[in-house]
Amino acid sequence: MTIFAGIDINLPETFQEKLQVYCRTSGKGHSSLEETPFPRMIDMWFLSMCLALKKGMKPKISEKPQGASYKAMEGVVLGSDSWRSDTLMLVAIAHTQNIEVADNPHEMMRIANGYAQAGLPVLIEALENRDGDTALDFVSDYFEDLAS
Amino acid sequence: MKLIKCKIANIRALKDVQIDFSTDPNKPLTVIRAANAFGKTTLLNALRWGLFGDSGLEDPSYRFSPDDVKNGRNVGSVEIDFEVETGGRLKKYRVIRKKEERLNSTGEIQAKPSFVQLKALRDNGNQDIENADAHIAPFLPHDLKDVFFTDGDRALNFIEGGARAQRDNVEKAIRSLLDLNIIESSVKHISEVSRELNTKVKAIGGSSGGDLADIAEQIREYDEQIPELETQISELQDKLKRCNDAWTDADKKLQYALSQGNKDQLTRDLNAARKSKEIARLDFNKETKNQSELFRSPKLAVALLRDTLASANGLLNELHTQGKIPNQTIPVLIDRLNQADCICGESLQGGDEASSRRRKHIEELIDSSQKSDEIQKLVTDLYFSSKTIREPSFENSWAEDYSEVLTSKNSAYNREREAGEKEANIERQIEQLPDLDIAQLREKRATADQHRTTTNDALISFNAELDRVKGAKKESEAQRDKLLAENEKGLKFISQLEIANDLKSVLDGAFEQITSTELKKVSSEMNQLFTRMIGTSGSDTAVIKEAKITENFEIRVISQAGNTLNPSIDLNGASRRALTLSFILALTKISGKIAPNVVDTPLGMTSGYVKQSILSNICQESSQLVLMLTHSEIADCEELIDKFAGNVVTFTNTAFYPDIVKNPPPVDDNRVLTCACNHRNSCELCEIHELVV
Numbered sequence: 001m002t003i004f005a006g007i008d009i010n011l012p013e014t015f016q017e018k019l020q021v022y023c024r025t026s027g028k029g030h031s032s033l034e035e036t037p038f039p040r041m042i043d044m045w046f047l048s049m050c051l052a053l054k055k056g057m058k059p060k061i062s063e064k065p066q067g068a069s070y071k072a073m074e075g076v077v078l079g080s081d082s083w084r085s086d087t088l089m090l091v092a093i094a095h096t097q098n099i100e101v102a103d104n105p106h107e108m109m110r111i112a113n114g115y116a117q118a119g120l121p122v123l124i125e126a127l128e129n130r131d132g133d134t135a136l137d138f139v140s141d142y143f144e145d146l147a148s
Numbered sequence: 149m150k151l152i153k154c155k156i157a158n159i160r161a162l163k164d165v166q167i168d169f170s171t172d173p174n175k176p177l178t179v180i181r182a183a184n185a186f187g188k189t190t191l192l193n194a195l196r197w198g199l200f201g202d203s204g205l206e207d208p209s210y211r212f213s214p215d216d217v218k219n220g221r222n223v224g225s226v227e228i229d230f231e232v233e234t235g236g237r238l239k240k241y242r243v244i245r246k247k248e249e250r251l252n253s254t255g256e257i258q259a260k261p262s263f264v265q266l267k268a269l270r271d272n273g274n275q276d277i278e279n280a281d282a283h284i285a286p287f288l289p290h291d292l293k294d295v296f297f298t299d300g301d302r303a304l305n306f307i308e309g310g311a312r313a314q315r316d317n318v319e320k321a322i323r324s325l326l327d328l329n330i331i332e333s334s335v336k337h338i339s340e341v342s343r344e345l346n347t348k349v350k351a352i353g354g355s356s357g358g359d360l361a362d363i364a365e366q367i368r369e370y371d372e373q374i375p376e377l378e379t380q381i382s383e384l385q386d387k388l389k390r391c392n393d394a395w396t397d398a399d400k401k402l403q404y405a406l407s408q409g410n411k412d413q414l415t416r417d418l419n420a421a422r423k424s425k426e427i428a429r430l431d432f433n434k435e436t437k438n439q440s441e442l443f444r445s446p447k448l449a450v451a452l453l454r455d456t457l458a459s460a461n462g463l464l465n466e467l468h469t470q471g472k473i474p475n476q477t478i479p480v481l482i483d484r485l486n487q488a489d490c491i492c493g494e495s496l497q498g499g500d501e502a503s504s505r506r507r508k509h510i511e512e513l514i515d516s517s518q519k520s521d522e523i524q525k526l527v528t529d530l531y532f533s534s535k536t537i538r539e540p541s542f543e544n545s546w547a548e549d550y551s552e553v554l555t556s557k558n559s560a561y562n563r564e565r566e567a568g569e570k571e572a573n574i575e576r577q578i579e580q581l582p583d584l585d586i587a588q589l590r591e592k593r594a595t596a597d598q599h600r601t602t603t604n605d606a607l608i609s610f611n612a613e614l615d616r617v618k619g620a621k622k623e624s625e626a627q628r629d630k631l632l633a634e635n636e637k638g639l640k641f642i643s644q645l646e647i648a649n650d651l652k653s654v655l656d657g658a659f660e661q662i663t664s665t666e667l668k669k670v671s672s673e674m675n676q677l678f679t680r681m682i683g684t685s686g687s688d689t690a691v692i693k694e695a696k697i698t699e700n701f702e703i704r705v706i707s708q709a710g711n712t713l714n715p716s717i718d719l720n721g722a723s724r725r726a727l728t729l730s731f732i733l734a735l736t737k738i739s740g741k742i743a744p745n746v747v748d749t750p751l752g753m754t755s756g757y758v759k760q761s762i763l764s765n766i767c768q769e770s771s772q773l774v775l776m777l778t779h780s781e782i783a784d785c786e787e788l789i790d791k792f793a794g795n796v797v798t799f800t801n802t803a804f805y806p807d808i809v810k811n812p813p814p815v816d817d818n819r820v821l822t823c824a825c826n827h828r829n830s831c832e833l834c835e836i837h838e839l840v841v
Contacts, residue, residue: 033440050449086533090457093459146452
């Protein structure tokens with residue numbers, strides 16, 4: 001069980017369609033694995049967060065949600081890979097430079113989601129502008145370059 | 149023999165044509181220049197008919213004038229003047245052949261029997277010669293009509309078509325030109341004389357004693373057996389050749405079928421290729437999934453969040469250094485409450501006030517630490533559970549994992565592509581596969597092989613029997629001669645028998661000499677001419693090494709690698725023409741016969757060096773050469789024609805005005821007109837349009 005169980009991951013509706021396109025579990029994307037690179041939506045969301053942090057972007061955190069949003073995922077999905085819960089906590093600690101944030105799952109999720117929302121448009125734009133490459137190969141190479 | 153002139157009337161478009169042939173030994177060539185359908189082939193047929201009669205026509209139903217005969221009747225005629233050298237003297241002859249064709253009441257063309265007349269042309273008057281064809285035959289044997297009067301395509305019969313037909317054509321030509329048939333019939337005649345003498349010996353034996361009669365009877369029996377055995381052996385040899393041909397044919401078809409592909413094997417290969425493709429596709433999908441799963445790997449997060457994790461790690465390590473991690477405060481205090489003494493050594497369970505105060509203080513410490521401990525507990529848990537992320541020690545990096553997956557995926561992709569290409573290739577092969585049953589062809593070849601073995605066994609047996617009978621006959625003849633020597637009348641027969649035997653030995657030797665030595669000479673001459681014509685005589689690197697005639701009268705072409713090439717498949721059109729013309733010229737030369745070579749379109753399918761080389765060589769090797777050439781065959785050979793031609797005649801077919809013939813013809817009907825224009829010029833009559841592409 002993850003401390004994030006019971007917390008929803010809400011995203012602006014503008015991301016909804018693209019998350020469905022590039023994630024297999026949505027059931028609404030391309031039938032080919034090559035064109036739906038992310039097994040689940042949490043994977044795309046999580047890597048978007050990593051991408052934003054890697055690029056030194058500021059998280060999109062605001063008191064009031066900008067525009068319409070929807071419940072994209074539930075925090076419980078983070079329980080299937082426990083290291084991800086830990087990573088979210090570490091991200092929040094690094095962001096706040098205060099360990100007390102570890103006692104506030106909602107805040108930690110807000111921070112993580114803020115980074116994810118900062119990274120998602122970048123990732124989606126890159127995917128949309130790929131040339132003849134498959135989405136899978138493109139994203140793989142994209143993150144390989146980013147991680148190197 | 150040389151042709152002097154010919155006059156042709158009412159044979160198809162040759163309504164009234166006369167040609168003078170060059171008889172100059174230094175300019176042996178006569179050229180008939182004519183475009184296609186301008187009468188070349190009709191001229192060839194007319195010459196063949198004039199000299200060989202109806203059997204000289206390739207098709208017995210050949211009609212001379214199928215159009216004009218409708219107007220009533222048509223009399224086609226050919227007159228050919230020729231000269232032959234006999235006894236050191238030149239004799240001139242004229243052969244006249246005519247044939248009348250009429251329409252019968254049912255509208256069908258009926259031809260009357262040919263009329264033929266041969267006249268010896270002498271200064272003191274002409275003389276009719278009986279049996280014209282028999283008189284001409286020694287100069288132009290009938291079997292050689294395809295050698296001396298041929299066209300470029302017909303000449304290919306010596307190297308193309310069925311193996312047996314090729315061999316028969318070559319054998320017939322060689323036997324005829326080298327006079328093998330004459331020798332064979334002479335041998336037969338001498339044998340007959342010997343048999344008659346032996347019969348007379350038997351009559352002497354009957355009067356002088358039983359032994360001689362018995363022996364003569366034995367020899368008579370042997371004489372009957374020997375030709376029977378020889379006939380049977382000859383038939384078996386023919387049968388063996390047929391069996392060999394059948395086996396070769398079956399083997400060729402089988403090899404062809406196998407080279408095209410064994411359908412069963414191809415189907416198996418196709419299924420294997422499809423299976424490989426399917427496996428490769430599954431592997432590819434598996435690796436694609438693995439590639440996708442790499443996005444769930446903590447290694448990627450670690451690689452991307454190196455700075456972020458380092459920052460958090462710094463904070464946690466600081467707490468650890470401060471002793472706040474792990475969180476042991478409350479558990480230690482609770483533990484102390486259960487002990488008798490405090491950490492400082494004072495009693496906690498003494499029941500006194502000081503003990504109570506100390507216990508209370510510890511309980512207050514526990515309460516106050518409760519809230520911060522909740523956080524520290526979380527952080528402690530995090531500290532330990534996130535150790536692999538904060539301080540990673542992965543064996544491979546994410547990039548290495550990705551590279552590994554990518555290699556496997558590419559490998560699967562390549563395997564799938566290769567298997568797919570193989571599958572498509574096999575499908576194409578199966579589609580193009582002729583409907584050949586490999587098993588049936590194997591069966592056919594096995595049957596031919598069985599027949600061959602059976603025939604060969606019979607041949608061995610018959611040959612042994614022939615040797616035995618010949619040996620027995622020889623012994624009987626020795627006994628007979630011994631007995632004859634004891635008999636006064638017999639002495640006369642001995643000398644006659646000896647003469648017959650000596651003659652037979654000489655003829656047998658001559659036959660042997662011709663079939664071995666002379667055949668080799670023809671073969672060698674043909675090879676020299678052929679390699680010269682195609683320009684490989686001095687080359688060690690050309691594909692073709694040599695051409696030869698085998699003892700079985702087969703024309704073979706050998707490659708530099710020693711492989712036997714099939715002339716009808718492995719040689720190009722120009723080389724095939726060169727080979728057949730080389731054979732014809734070599735045979736003519738070795739036979740020592742002087743006869744004209746009349747060839748229609750000899751240079752078709754040739755060009756450049758080979759074309760000029762063929763023309764140059766045939767002009768040099770032939771005693772008289774009549775070539776019927778199209779304008780395109782003449783192109784690039786003008787200088788050679790200048791050098792070798794004693795006469796050039798141009799044919800113009802008025803039927804082709806105005807499409808091909810440029811100017812209005814001077815006659816109203818369709819016919820071939822001749823003019824003296826040579827290969828370099830043209831007149832108003834023979835001018836033709838040049839094809840503009």
